[in-house]
Amino acid sequence: MDCLFCRIVKGDIPSSKVYEDEWVYAFRDIDPQAPVHVVLVPKEHFKNIMEVPKDSEIMRHLGNAVQEICKRERIDKEGFRVVNNCGEKGGQTVEHLHFHILGGRNLTWPPG
Ligand code: 5GP
Ligand code: ZN
Secondary structure: OOOHHHHHHHOOOOOOEEEEOOOEEEEEOOOOOOOEEEEEEEOOOOOOHHHOOOOOOHHHHHHHHHHHHHHHOOOOOOOEEEEOOOHHHHOOOOOOOOEEEEEOOOOOOOOO
């Protein structure tokens, strides 16, 4: 299977790493929408959040990573946004589960 984010996780495609542990990998978005724009992915391939088995520990590891990344990027206190685009209407363009972590500016609501 040819998956862009699996290739980034493996290091076949270079990326600007922000955080890595046994379960997850995070890197800077190539087309940042805010001063801080990190993409957080599980190392294991899931097409989207609906494909993650119920009660899977990966969601716990992703949550822990969000906290750690926001501290490292110094947006933990001022606030930030975590976005998961899922499927066609959700605007997902890369079919490997990922969370956008956006911060460093005032983010408007609602999104487009
Ligand atoms: P989606 O639209 O699926 O929610 O998010 C995919 C994100 O991946 C987009 O924000 C896009 O800019 C980012 N992206 C796509 N290709 C690459 C790449 O090769 N490297 C990096 N760092 N980000 C990418
Ligand atoms: Zn993948």
